Amino acid sequence: MRSFQSLNLVFAFLGGLILLFIIAPLVGLFLSSSPDSLISTINDEETVKSIGLTLWAAMAATVLSAFLAIPLSYLLARKNFWGHSLIMGIINLPIVIPHTAAGIALLGIVAGNSKSGKFLNQLGFDFIGNPEGIVLAMAFVSVPFLITAAKESFAAVPVKLEKAALTLGASPLRVFFTISLPLAWRGILSGLIMMFARGMSEFGAVVIIAYHPMITPILIYEKFGAFGLKYAQPVAAIFMIVTLIVFIILRIITNKKENVER
Amino acid sequence: MLNVEKISKSLGKFQLKDIEIEVGKDDYFVLLGPSGAGKSLTLEIIAGLQKPDSGKIFLNGLDITRESIQKRKIGIVFQNHALFPHFNVYENIAYPLNTQKIKHDKKKNIIYKLAEQLEIVPLLKRNVNSLSAGEKQRVALARVLTLKPHLLLLDEPLASLDVMLKSDIRTLLRKLNKAGQTIIHVTHDYEDAVTLANKIAIINNGIIEHCGTPQDIFLKPKSSFIAKLTGIKNFFPATIIVDDTNNTAIATISNNIKIKLAPTEYKTGKGWIIVRSEDIVIANEYYEFSSNNQLKGKIIEILNTVPGLEIIIDNGCKWAALITHESALRLQLYEGKEVWFSFKSVAVSFIPE
Numbered sequence: 001m002r003s004f005q006s007l008n009l010v011f012a013f014l015g016g017l018i019l020l021f022i023i024a025p026l027v028g029l030f031l032s033s034s035p036d037s038l039i040s041t042i043n044d045e046e047t048v049k050s051i052g053l054t055l056w057a058a059m060a061a062t063v064l065s066a067f068l069a070i071p072l073s074y075l076l077a078r079k080n081f082w083g084h085s086l087i088m089g090i091i092n093l094p095i096v097i098p099h100t101a102a103g104i105a106l107l108g109i110v111a112g113n114s115k116s117g118k119f120l121n122q123l124g125f126d127f128i129g130n131p132e133g134i135v136l137a138m139a140f141v142s143v144p145f146l147i148t149a150a151k152e153s154f155a156a157v158p159v160k161l162e163k164a165a166l167t168l169g170a171s172p173l174r175v176f177f178t179i180s181l182p183l184a185w186r187g188i189l190s191g192l193i194m195m196f197a198r199g200m201s202e203f204g205a206v207v208i209i210a211y212h213p214m215i216t217p218i219l220i221y222e223k224f225g226a227f228g229l230k231y232a233q234p235v236a237a238i239f240m241i242v243t244l245i246v247f248i249i250l251r252i253i254t255n256k257k258e259n260v261e262r
Numbered sequence: 263m264l265n266v267e268k269i270s271k272s273l274g275k276f277q278l279k280d281i282e283i284e285v286g287k288d289d290y291f292v293l294l295g296p297s298g299a300g301k302s303l304t305l306e307i308i309a310g311l312q313k314p315d316s317g318k319i320f321l322n323g324l325d326i327t328r329e330s331i332q333k334r335k336i337g338i339v340f341q342n343h344a345l346f347p348h349f350n351v352y353e354n355i356a357y358p359l360n361t362q363k364i365k366h367d368k369k370k371n372i373i374y375k376l377a378e379q380l381e382i383v384p385l386l387k388r389n390v391n392s393l394s395a396g397e398k399q400r401v402a403l404a405r406v407l408t409l410k411p412h413l414l415l416l417d418e419p420l421a422s423l424d425v426m427l428k429s430d431i432r433t434l435l436r437k438l439n440k441a442g443q444t445i446i447h448v449t450h451d452y453e454d455a456v457t458l459a460n461k462i463a464i465i466n467n468g469i470i471e472h473c474g475t476p477q478d479i480f481l482k483p484k485s486s487f488i489a490k491l492t493g494i495k496n497f498f499p500a501t502i503i504v505d506d507t508n509n510t511a512i513a514t515i516s517n518n519i520k521i522k523l524a525p526t527e528y529k530t531g532k533g534w535i536i537v538r539s540e541d542i543v544i545a546n547e548y549y550e551f552s553s554n555n556q557l558k559g560k561i562i563e564i565l566n567t568v569p570g571l572e573i574i575i576d577n578g579c580k581w582a583a584l585i586t587h588e589s590a591l592r593l594q595l596y597e598g599k600e601v602w603f604s605f606k607s608v609a610v611s612f613i614p615e
Contacts, residue, residue: 158344160340160342160344161344161346163306163311163340163344164338164340164344164346165346165357166311166331166332167309167310167311167331167336167337167338167406168337168357168358168361168405168406168409169332169358169361169362169409170332170357170358171332174361178357179346182348183346183347
């Protein structure tokens with residue numbers, strides 16, 4: 001019993017160190033920004049616009065990807081086809097490759113001098129230096145989080161429930177929308193939030209495709225490069241507050257939904 | 263009604279081979295077999311959830327082998343009920359009706375009528391996760407009955423229920439069957455088969471080993487497997503020697519124990535002998551009974567069972583005798599006591615190898 005308590009103390013100490021490692025820089029960020037600089041940053045039109053653009057682009061990337069990613073996740077969860085593992089590996093590629101490399105890879109596809117870029121231009125899409133490009137880059141690097149979470153959630157829905165629904169006269173599409181999707185929804189929602197979060201914080205891929213208009217991570221980098229740490233810190237602090245508020249709201253909504261479902 | 267003709271299906275290493283089932287209108291058909299025998303797979307093939315590799319299924323004369331699940335008019339109640347956890351009881355029962363264009367009032371009417379029949383009206387607004395196993399079973403039955411299925415398939419419907427609830431649900435199933443519902447019931451429990459079925463098929467390793475009435479199956483089991491499955495305890499490998507001139511048949515089981523049989527239909531050879539527990543009589547002393555088999559042994563265990571006490575006697579082989587509490591009390595039986603036990607030669611069945 002005593003050795004067990006000692007072990008707990010050692011683990012608590014080690015855990016405390018890692019928590020300190022996460023919290024210290026974030027708290028330091030606030031402490032190093034004066035209230036005046038924070039207020040003037042809130043009133044700075046460029047910062048406000050960039051935060052708005054970041055939130056909008058991350059949301060657009062998440063919603064648009066969801067339409068394609070959720071059906072794929074369902075297939076991956078339910079069917080064991082040839083190449084299944086290969087597809088799972090490909091899906092996780094954007095997470096493991098450096099994000100600047102991801103941006104370069106994307107640029108090769110959408111740049112106006114490539115064949116595919118020309119084709120996209122003819123269809124009316126111009127991703128370079130446009131909000132559409134930001135959405136594309138954010139989606140590319142963050143969609144694996146949604147696919148993985150949704151796949152796991154679909155896999156956790158008992159196949160027997162789907163079979164029961166089929167024998168009760170429902171079409172496969174109806175089974176998907178009335179049984180599989182509602183039962184997997186909690187996990188999918190977590191995946192959507194993770195994707196949104198990852199999209200919002202993206203820098204590497206976006207900076208290659210669309211330096212302008214500036215999303216907040218690029219604005220922070222710009223301020224740091226052009227004016228130094230003191231000018232970058234308040235923007236970073238405000239962006240952190242905004243992301244925290246957004247996530248607290250999303251978590252509250254998700255938890256409320258979970259409580260209602262229980 | 264339902265004719266399953268030579269259905270085969272390979273699923274990984276498991277193979278369902280040439281399954282033949284014939285179920286008539288109003289039949290209560292029980293498919294009895296151990297876990298992994300292919301019972302549930304057979305049901306899923308009949309329901310259309312699995313496609314057979316070969317063979318055909320006819321329902322009311324129509325070939326439904328390739329018919330879609332939704333059009334088969336076959337309802338299935340899965341083991342563990344498969345109720346939708348995000349719907350309440352009412353919504354679960356309404357689910358099949360939502361796929362049809364039925365007016366709200368009519369839908370409500372159908373649901374309440376079924377709920378009354380299955381005695382679940384007070385549960386209609388309840389969350390399905392808060393129901394007992396017996397209540398869940400009733401709800402699952404109500405839900406499938408909204409389809410008015412020609413054929414109702416039940417996958418181990420009594421497996422997760424306690425004794426009291428089992429009896430309730432058995433009564434309910436019997437009632438449904440008497441009201442004209444044709445049922446195929448899959449189980450590993452021979453008691454379900456005895457109490458409910460008018461036809462039984464025994465399935466083992468993907469093969470139907472025996473099909474017939476409960477009398478056929480339980481009184482004349484065709485194989486050692488069936489005898490074991492149907493709860494026969496006194497079941498021993500034996501060598502039988504039939505002497506036609508003296509009109510005797512003697513089986514030798516382990517420990518060189520000789521058992522006399524009625525010789526009529528047997529031939530010399532190897533196989534198994536069966537003696538039902540209820541056919542064994544216990545006595546404290548040797549008596550000159552008419553029974554041809556009188557043996558002595560030591561009581562090694564006394565077990566409580568629903569009909570009485572099961573006395574396990576060891577004489578080199580372990581025999582089970584079923585007696586009432588009253589008899590056990592009168593004979594003052596206890597573990598370790600030496601007793602005589604006897605059974606008639608006609609009570610011994612022989613299954614050739």
